Amino acid sequence: MQRRYNMMIDPSMYPILIKSNGEYGIVFHAHLLKLGLEFDKYIGNVMIGLYGKYGPVEDARRLFDEMSERSVFDWNVMISGYWNWGNKEEAEKLFDLMMEKNVVTWTTMVTGYARMKDLDNARKCFDKMPERSVVSWNAMLAGYAQNGLAKEAALLFDDMVDSGVKPNEKTWVSVISACSLRGDLALAKSLETMINDKQIRLNVFIKSALLDMHAKCGNIMMAKKIFDELGESNNSVSWNAMISAYARIGDLTSAKELFDQMPDKNDIVSWNSMIAGYAQNGQSAAAIELFKEMAKNRLVTPDEVTAISVLSACGHLGALGLGNDVIRYLRESQIDFSRSIYNALIFMYSKCGSMKDAENIFYEMKSRDVISYNTLITGFATYGNGKKAVKLLWKMDQEGVSPDRITFIGVLTACSHAGLSREGRKVFKSIQNPDIDHYACMVDLLGRVGELDEAKYLIESMPMAPHAGVYGSLLSASRTYKRIDLGEFAATKLFELEPDNSGNYVLLSNIYASEGRWTDVETIRGLMKTHRVKKTGAWSSVEYKGKMHKFIVGDRSHERSGDIYQILKELMKKMQDAGYIADKGAVLRDVEEEEKEEMVGVHSEKLAIAFALLVSEPGGVIRVVKNLRVCSDCHTAIKIISRLENREIIVRDNNRFHTFHHGICSCNDFW
DNA sequence: ATAGGGTTAG
Incomplete structure (x- = not known):
C-alpha cells in the first residue's frame, strides 16, 4: 500500500488524498514527514483532523502543540477531535484558551455537549454565541431531536423561523425526527403540509425521516408508500425504519420479509430492529434465534442495543444458560459493558431467579441509576425478599438516587410477598402522591396478611377509580382466606372491567369449590360459556x-x-x-x-x-x-x-x- | 485546498 503514495502528486492534492484514505493516515504521515511537508498549514490541519477522528487523539495534540503558529482552523479541528473521543475537559480547556473564536468554534462546542447528552450546556453555549449560522441552529436542533427532546426542538424551530434564518434540508430532517418522537398525527400532517407548501426538495434523508414520522404516527400505509417510491434509492436507514415500523405494530412477518429482502445485512441496526421487534412482542425465542444467526454470520458486531434486547429475551424466558452464553459472546466481541448493559444483566439474572448473580452485578457497578435499583428491587419483590427490597430503598437515599413510582411499586410488592405489613404501611405512607398502582400494591399487601376488611376500606377511600389490578388482589386474597362475600364483590367488579379474563372466573369458581359449593361452581362455568370466555392456555x-x-x-x-x-x-x-x-x-x-x-x-x-x-x-x-x-x-x-x-x-x-x-x-x- | 449541522434499533 505504501508504494502507491510514492508517485509524484501535486502537494495541493494531499489533503484530499489523506481524507479519502483515512485508514492509511499514519503511513501517509510518515511519507509527509520525509517530504518535509508536515508544516504546511493545510496539511497540518488535515493531519490533526485525521488523528482526531481515527485516533490516537494524543498524536493530534502533539502535532497541534508542535505547530509554530495556529490558525482558528487548527484550534477548531483540535477541539472537534477531543469531542470525538468524548474528552470534554480538554475540549473545554482549549475553548477557554482560544482568543479568536468564530461561529464554527461555538457550533463545535454545542455539538460536543449535545453528543454527550449534556443539553443544558449545549443550550448555554448556543445562547452565548455572538452570532449563529444555519449550521449552529441545526446543531442545536439535532441535539434536541437526537436526545428525545421533541418539545424543545419544536420551540427552537419557532425561534429559528422568528429570527429570520432560512431552514435548509438538514434543518427539516431534525424537525421531522423531533415530530416523530411525539407520534402526534395532527402535528405530522401540518408539518407535511408546511414542507409541501415551501416546495422543499426532498432528498433521501428527508424522505427517510418522513417515512419514520408517518410510521411512528400510526400511518404505516403512508410509510410504505414512501418506501416504495424510494425504490432503488432506499438506503439501510430507510430499510431499517420500515422494518422497525412493522415490528412496532407487531407485524413481525412483514418485518422479517423486508429484513430477508435487504440487499446488505451488514448494518447492526437492521439486526437490532428485528431482534428488538421479536423481544418486545413476546417472541423471546425468535429474538434469540436471530441473535444466534447474527453471531454465526459474523457480518456485524453486537453492540449495546443488541445486548440489551437479547439479555431481556433470556430473562423473559428464564433461560439462564443462554444468558450466560450471551454474556460470554458479548465479552468475546469486546464491547464495553455500559451501565445499560449492567442493568440488563441485573434484569436477566433476576428473571432467572439467580438473585445472587443479580446482586453481584449490582454491587460491581461503578454507579447505579434508578433503573439499576428498580430492576433489583423488582427482582427481590418477585423473589419475596422484602427485607432486601426495603434496604435498597434506604441505600438509594444514601447514594442520592431518587426513587420513582416503579421503585415504590417494587418495594410494596416485596413487602406484600414477604408479608412485611408494618414496613409496607410505612413505605406507603412515605409516598408523596401515591398513584393507582401503589394503592393496588397496598390492597394486595393487606389482602395477603389477612386484613381483608381493611383492604376493602382502602379501596373505598381511593381518590381515583380502582382498576382491575386492585380488585384482582382482593379476589386472590378472598380465595386464600375463603371470604366468599368479598370474593363475590371483587369478582362482580372484575367481570365488568375485564369480561374476557378467564382468571377471574376461575378464581371465583375456586373459592366456591374450596367451600364445597359445587352449584355455584357450575353457575360460574355456565357464565363463562355464555360469555364465551376462553381459558388462557397454561404452559410451563x-x-x-x-x-x-x-x-x-x-x-x-x-x-x-x-x-x-x-x-x-x-x-x-x-x-x-x-x-x-x-x-x-x-x-x-x-x-x-x-x-x-x-x-x-x-x-x-x-x-x-x-x-x-x-x-x-x-x-x-x-x-x-x-x-x-x-x-x-x-x-x-x-x-x-x-x-x-x-x-x-x-x-x-x-x-x-x-x-x-x-x-x-x-x-x-x-x- | 483546512474546522461546525441530517434519517433507523434499546
Whole structure:
C-alpha cells in the first residue's frame, strides 16, 4: 500500500488524498514527514483532523502543540477531535484558551455537549454565541431531536423561523425526527403540509425521516408508500425504519420479509430492529434465534442495543444458560459493558431467579441509576425478599438516587410477598402522591396478611377509580382466606372491567369449590360459556441445550414424551408412598369433563419438571417458568419432589418465584 | 485546498 503514495502528486492534492484514505493516515504521515511537508498549514490541519477522528487523539495534540503558529482552523479541528473521543475537559480547556473564536468554534462546542447528552450546556453555549449560522441552529436542533427532546426542538424551530434564518434540508430532517418522537398525527400532517407548501426538495434523508414520522404516527400505509417510491434509492436507514415500523405494530412477518429482502445485512441496526421487534412482542425465542444467526454470520458486531434486547429475551424466558452464553459472546466481541448493559444483566439474572448473580452485578457497578435499583428491587419483590427490597430503598437515599413510582411499586410488592405489613404501611405512607398502582400494591399487601376488611376500606377511600389490578388482589386474597362475600364483590367488579379474563372466573369458581359449593361452581362455568370466555392456555417451560422446552397440560407432543411419562409414573408412585394424595378436586376443576382421566397429575408444571429430571445433571437446580399461577396441587407435589429427589426447583410464575428445597417452598402463600 | 449541522434499533 505504501508504494502507491510514492508517485509524484501535486502537494495541493494531499489533503484530499489523506481524507479519502483515512485508514492509511499514519503511513501517509510518515511519507509527509520525509517530504518535509508536515508544516504546511493545510496539511497540518488535515493531519490533526485525521488523528482526531481515527485516533490516537494524543498524536493530534502533539502535532497541534508542535505547530509554530495556529490558525482558528487548527484550534477548531483540535477541539472537534477531543469531542470525538468524548474528552470534554480538554475540549473545554482549549475553548477557554482560544482568543479568536468564530461561529464554527461555538457550533463545535454545542455539538460536543449535545453528543454527550449534556443539553443544558449545549443550550448555554448556543445562547452565548455572538452570532449563529444555519449550521449552529441545526446543531442545536439535532441535539434536541437526537436526545428525545421533541418539545424543545419544536420551540427552537419557532425561534429559528422568528429570527429570520432560512431552514435548509438538514434543518427539516431534525424537525421531522423531533415530530416523530411525539407520534402526534395532527402535528405530522401540518408539518407535511408546511414542507409541501415551501416546495422543499426532498432528498433521501428527508424522505427517510418522513417515512419514520408517518410510521411512528400510526400511518404505516403512508410509510410504505414512501418506501416504495424510494425504490432503488432506499438506503439501510430507510430499510431499517420500515422494518422497525412493522415490528412496532407487531407485524413481525412483514418485518422479517423486508429484513430477508435487504440487499446488505451488514448494518447492526437492521439486526437490532428485528431482534428488538421479536423481544418486545413476546417472541423471546425468535429474538434469540436471530441473535444466534447474527453471531454465526459474523457480518456485524453486537453492540449495546443488541445486548440489551437479547439479555431481556433470556430473562423473559428464564433461560439462564443462554444468558450466560450471551454474556460470554458479548465479552468475546469486546464491547464495553455500559451501565445499560449492567442493568440488563441485573434484569436477566433476576428473571432467572439467580438473585445472587443479580446482586453481584449490582454491587460491581461503578454507579447505579434508578433503573439499576428498580430492576433489583423488582427482582427481590418477585423473589419475596422484602427485607432486601426495603434496604435498597434506604441505600438509594444514601447514594442520592431518587426513587420513582416503579421503585415504590417494587418495594410494596416485596413487602406484600414477604408479608412485611408494618414496613409496607410505612413505605406507603412515605409516598408523596401515591398513584393507582401503589394503592393496588397496598390492597394486595393487606389482602395477603389477612386484613381483608381493611383492604376493602382502602379501596373505598381511593381518590381515583380502582382498576382491575386492585380488585384482582382482593379476589386472590378472598380465595386464600375463603371470604366468599368479598370474593363475590371483587369478582362482580372484575367481570365488568375485564369480561374476557378467564382468571377471574376461575378464581371465583375456586373459592366456591374450596367451600364445597359445587352449584355455584357450575353457575360460574355456565357464565363463562355464555360469555364465551376462553381459558388462557397454561404452559410451563424449561431450558435444555440452549432451547426452551414448553409443555401444556397433558402434553404428549414432546419427542421424549414416553420417557417423561415413565419418570412421572415412577415419581407419582414414590410420592404416594410418601403420603402425597393428588388434589383431584383442584385438578379436575380446571379441565373439561372428558379430559379428566387424562389430565390427573399431568399439569404442565409436572411435565416440565419430569423432563428436567430426565435430562439435567443430577443435583443441579431446575428452573421452570409458568405463564400463569402455579396450581395448588402442583405446589404441594413439587415440594415433595424437591425432597424426594433432593433437588432445588425454582418456579417462576406470572406473579412470583417459588423456590422449592428439602420439601419446603420459599413462598408464604397459603393454599 | 483546512474546522461546525441530517434519517433507523434499546
